[in-house]
Amino acid sequence: MTKNFVKQLAVLLLTAGVAVGCASNKPKPAPVSAAPSAATTQAMNAAQATIASGQAPCTDTGNASDLMTQAAAASKGGDDAKAQQLYAQAKQVASDAINNCYLSQAKDLLTQAQGYTNLNADQQNRLNEGQTDINNNQGKPAYDVLSALVAELQAAKMTYTVVQGDSLWRIAGTSDVYGNPYEWPLIFKAPADKIKHAHTIF
Numbered sequence: 001m002t003k004n005f006v007k008q009l010a011v012l013l014l015t016a017g018v019a020v021g022c023a024s025n026k027p028k029p030a031p032v033s034a035a036p037s038a039a040t041t042q043a044m045n046a047a048q049a050t051i052a053s054g055q056a057p058c059t060d061t062g063n064a065s066d067l068m069t070q071a072a073a074a075s076k077g078g079d080d081a082k083a084q085q086l087y088a089q090a091k092q093v094a095s096d097a098i099n100n101c102y103l104s105q106a107k108d109l110l111t112q113a114q115g116y117t118n119l120n121a122d123q124q125n126r127l128n129e130g131q132t133d134i135n136n137n138q139g140k141p142a143y144d145v146l147s148a149l150v151a152e153l154q155a156a157k158m159t160y161t162v163v164q165g166d167s168l169w170r171i172a173g174t175s176d177v178y179g180n181p182y183e184w185p186l187i188f189k190a191p192a193d194k195i196k197h198a199h200t201i202f
Contacts, residue, residue, distance in 0.1 A: 036075045036080065036083065037080045039080070039084055040075055040080045040083045040084050040087070043071075043083070043084045043087035043088055043091075044068075044071065044072075044075075044083075044087050046087070046088075046091055047064070047067075047068060047071075047087045047088070047090040047091040047094070048068075050064075050090075050091045050094045050095050050098075051064050051065070051068070051090070051091075051094045053094075053098065054094065054097075054098045057101070057105060058097075058098050058101035058102050058105065058139075058143075060097055060098075060101060061093065061094035061097050061098065062093045062094065062096070062097040063093060064090040064091075064093045064094035064097070065090075067086050067087075067089050067090035067093060068086075068087070068090045070086050071083045071084075071085075071086035071087045071090060074086060098139070098140075099137070099138075099139040099140065100139065101139070102139030102140045102142065102143040103134060103137065103139035103142065103143075104139075105139075105143050105147075106130060106133070106134055106139060106142035106143040106146050106147075107134060109130070109143065109146035109147055109149075109150050110127070110130055110131060110134060110142075110146055112150050112153075113127050113130070113146060113149050113150050113153060114127070116153045116157075119153075123149060123152070123153070126145050126146075126148075126149045127146070127149060129145050130142045130145045130146035130149065133145065151183070151186055152186060155186040155187055160177060167184075168184035168185075168187050168188055169181045169184045171184070171187060172184040172186070172187055
C-alpha cells in the first residue's frame with residue numbers, strides 16, 4: 001500500500017466516523033400526541049356538562065373529577081376506548097351523586113309540606129307531583145316543585161307587621177323573613193286577600 005492510499009483511507013474513515021457520530025447525536029423529535037377522536041371529545045363534553053350541572057345545595061359529584069383526570073391521561077396516551085369509558089363513568093357518577101342529593105333534599109321538603117294543613121287544590125297537586133317525582137327517582141324535579149311549595153307555605157304562615165316606608169322588597173330582605181329581597185313575590189302571592197297591589201301595602 002502506498003502512503004497516499006493509507007492517508008486517503010484514514011481521511012475517509014475519519015469522515016465516516018464524524019458523520020455517524022453526528023447522526024447518532026442528532027436529537028430525536030418529540031413524540032406527537034394524537035388528537036382525541038370525535039367520540040372521545042363528545043364523551044368528555046357530556047361528562048363536563050353533567051359535572052357543571054351541580055348547583056347548590058347539590059354540588060357534590062363524587063369521584064367524577066378523579067375519573068376525568070384518568071380519562072384525560074388515557075386520551076393523551078392514545079387509548080381512545082379507555083378514555084371514552086372513563087368519561088362515561090365520570091358522567092354517570094356525577095349524575096347519580098347530584099340526583100341522590102336532590103332526592104334527599106326533596107324527601108325532607110315533602111315531610112315539611114305534609115305538615116301543613118288546609119292546602120288548596122293547587123298546593124295539593126304540587127305536593128302530589130313532588131311525591132310522584134320522588135317515587136320515580138327524579139331528584140331535581142321533585143326538589144324544584146317541593147322547595148317552591150314549602151317556601152309558599154312558609155310565607156303564608158309567617159306574620160309581619162308593616163311599618164311606614166316598608167315595601168315587599170324590604171320585608172323579604174329582612175333576616176327574620178327570607179333574608180333575600182328577590183323573594184318578594186312569595187309574600188305578594190301568599191296573602192292574596194290582604195295585598196291587592198305589590199306597590200301598595202298597609
